[in-house]
Amino acid sequence: AQKITQTQPGMFVQEKEAVTLDCTYDTSDPSYGLFWYKQPSSGEMIFLIYQGSYDQQNATEGRYSLNFQKARKSANLVISASQLGDSAMYFCAMREVTGANSKLTFGKGITLSVRP
């Protein structure tokens, strides 16, 4: 069963506007973590933001914020004031616990294009 779902087709946003990238997840583990990564055309995965399942407030990192709605099992990424350099592939991921360690499960990704 798919644990991380990213269903939006390619997204487009005008420069300087805000954009929301959707992510829903499925887990029965009460303790989990949610991540967003950016992958520009160069290929390297860049960590953007993290939200723990017990965190009371939504995570923010500069222009990135995570809209965490636990009951709906959604963890949408909001990028404010989009820049041309934000054009990239974005992946949502969830940390799963395996014994004393953990691994990440990734969604299929969303392509974001920022228009000048």
Add this chain to the structure above:
Amino acid sequence: DVKVTQSSRYLVKRTGEKVFLECVQDMDHENMFWYRQDPGLGLRLIYFSYDVKMKEKGDIPEGYSVSREKKERFSLILESASTNQTSMYLCASSLGRPKGQYFGPGTRLTVT
């Protein structure tokens, strides 16, 4: 800053060859991971290791093996490369139960 390096950015191999992909991290991380990335499928975990000489199968281990003889190095081995193993391979490392994994630049492997 954490640095994860991979031995090659681009690699072309023939069907049936034995292929080694090397990954090195310089931050003393316990955990290391190998993923492959294919269009429309996202990242899929092949193998991971949480300690030297330890390994765990990920979601798609078939056709692959790994080796971790030293903490900083994690190797992915394709015993007999096939065309369906043409893909982007990404290595990552992390501490214990981390807030995030740090990725290398990736190796784009083509098997002809």
